[in-house]
Amino acid sequence: GAGVSQSPSNKVTEKGKDVELRCDPISGHTALYWYRQSLGQGLEFLIYFQGNSAPDKSGLPSDRFSAERTGGSVSTLTIQRTQQEDSAVYLCASSSNSGAGNEQFFGPGTRLTVL
Amino acid sequence: EDKVVQSPLSLVVHEGDTVTLNCSYEVTNFRSLLWYKQEKKAPTFLFMLTSSGIEKKSGRLSSILDKKELFSILNITATQTGDSAVYLCAVGPTYKYIFGTGTRLKVLA
Numbered sequence: 660g661a662g663v664s665q666s667p668s669n670k671v672t673e674k675g676k677d678v679e680l681r682c683d684p685i686s687g688h689t690a691l692y693w694y695r696q697s698l699g700q701g702l703e704f705l706i707y708f709q710g711n712s713a714p715d716k717s718g719l720p721s722d723r724f725s726a727e728r729t730g731g732s733v734s735t736l737t738i739q740r741t742q743q744e745d746s747a748v749y750l751c752a753s754s755s756n757s758g759a760g761n762e763q764f765f766g767p768g769t770r771l772t773v774l
Numbered sequence: 775e776d777k778v779v780q781s782p783l784s785l786v787v788h789e790g791d792t793v794t795l796n797c798s799y800e801v802t803n804f805r806s807l808l809w810y811k812q813e814k815k816a817p818t819f820l821f822m823l824t825s826s827g828i829e830k831k832s833g834r835l836s837s838i839l840d841k842k843e844l845f846s847i848l849n850i851t852a853t854q855t856g857d858s859a860v861y862l863c864a865v866g867p868t869y870k871y872i873f874g875t876g877t878r879l880k881v882l883a
Contacts, residue, residue: 663816702871709869718870750815767815
């Protein structure tokens with residue numbers, strides 16, 4: 660596609676439920692990032708995929724969070740047993756390379772609200 | 775601990791004014807600094823500054839990087855209401871960019 664797409668755009672769930680957020684990166688981009696942006700905060704790095712290498716999961720806040728990237732393209736971020744503090748906008752970005760200085764193209768984000 | 779600090783937190787100006795946004799950082803093994811504009815959800819890329827490119831300009835926007843003093847500024851001249859947004863600064867030692875909390879700019883007609 661022309662840009663990074665994410666779905667759903669909004670998700671409202673009840674505390675304790677699992678949610679899946681999807682990211683479709685720009686075709687051909689090997690690097691994919693997930694970020695979380697809480698209200699009034701900057702972007703918080705969650706996880707990074709680069710090609711077939713093992714992902715960098717160092718930013719995941721707890722073991723309730725996991726992500727996978729199938730076939731080097733689409734990625735899914737899963738949050739199990741959601742908590743109210745998980746409410747945030749989840750942004751996905753992709754870039755053509757992982758090297759420093761490569762522009763990241765962001766998707767429109769998924770706004771997650773946990774009641 | 776690596777950190778990126780942006781100032782001011784928010785700014786209100788009138789159309790035609792010039793604004794300067796600041797980004798200071800403490801990052802191990804600095805490689806690049808990025809500026810983004812975030813109007814709704816998705817940040818859009820403005821500039822990338824590295825050791826080999828410490829000054830960038832695009833239309834009314836310009837940015838410089840001071841690697842010695844560890845800061846960058848983003849200048850916007852002749853501001854327009856369409857410049858109203860949150861401006862994010864991100865600094866990367868590698869791919870793991872560290873973002874500041876942003877400066878919220880509001881331009882009044």
